Amino acid sequence: GAVVSQHPSWVICKSGTSVKIECRSLDFQATTMFWYRQFPKQSLMLMATSNEGSKATYEQGVEKDKFLINHASLTLSTLTVTSAHPEDSSFYICSARPPDRASGELFFGEGSRLTVL
Amino acid sequence: AQSVAQPEDQVNVAEGNPLTVKCTYSVSGNPYLFWYVQYPNRGLQFLLKYITGDNLVKGSYGFEAEFNKSQTSFHLKKPSALVSDSALYFCAVRDSSGNTPLVFGKGTRLSVIA
Numbered sequence: 336g337a338v339v340s341q342h343p344s345w346v347i348c349k350s351g352t353s354v355k356i357e358c359r360s361l362d363f364q365a366t367t368m369f370w371y372r373q374f375p376k377q378s379l380m381l382m383a384t385s386n387e388g389s390k391a392t393y394e395q396g397v398e399k400d401k402f403l404i405n406h407a408s409l410t411l412s413t414l415t416v417t418s419a420h421p422e423d424s425s426f427y428i429c430s431a432r433p434p435d436r437a438s439g440e441l442f443f444g445e446g447s448r449l450t451v452l
Numbered sequence: 453a454q455s456v457a458q459p460e461d462q463v464n465v466a467e468g469n470p471l472t473v474k475c476t477y478s479v480s481g482n483p484y485l486f487w488y489v490q491y492p493n494r495g496l497q498f499l500l501k502y503i504t505g506d507n508l509v510k511g512s513y514g515f516e517a518e519f520n521k522s523q524t525s526f527h528l529k530k531p532s533a534l535v536s537d538s539a540l541y542f543c544a545v546r547d548s549s550g551n552t553p554l555v556f557g558k559g560t561r562l563s564v565i566a
Contacts, residue, residue: 430496
């Protein structure tokens with residue numbers, strides 16, 4: 336199956352700093368990637384849709400200046416949590432859909448656990 | 453608008469017994485339905501999908517799911533549960549049109565007891 340790689344798996348940072356999470360599609364090109372956030376014991380909340388070469392589409396209630404998304408190439412999307420605060424601590428998961436999968440199952444990265452002190 | 457309901461937060465099953473994890477959905481057009489499994493601190497792994505055709509779909513690790521259009525359900529099943537099946541299971545749906553993201557249910561935690 337298609338492989339999506341996410342890095343880092345774990346990150347701890349101080350309040351006020353910025354953290355970048357990378358999402359790569361290793362064996363396919365992805366014009367669209369999706370970023371989800373998962374709170375403890377809860378489901379996945381879609382944050383934004385990352386579009387290669389254009390601006391990301393954010394879901395209602397997600398601060399675009401807080402969560403910067405860049406999709407600079409067909410295999411890489413990045414999520415930057417700016418001026419992080421403890422409430423941003425969460426599990427962030429990216430996903431992508433290979434273009435030849437018309438049925439549209441998503442393939443997920445392993446997730447990045449962010450802890451803001 | 454699309455939505456998914458997983459009515460059970462937790463399902464407990466004895467090893468070797470059959471298991472069912474329930475899912476119902478709502479979508480405006482034709483649904484694409486999916487099941488994913490998540491182990492602790494890991495991403496989601498794809499189990500199976502329904503797109504069209506046979507209502508009973510078979511997936512990874514011996515899991516299967518039955519699409520029921522009249523009941524708008526897509527329950528996940530396995531004839532004989534293993535302790536290693538213990539994990540968090542998510543049902544997801546999207547409309548068949550366009551490059552839309554998946555909408556997930558809140559998840560059901562399956563515990564298989566030896």
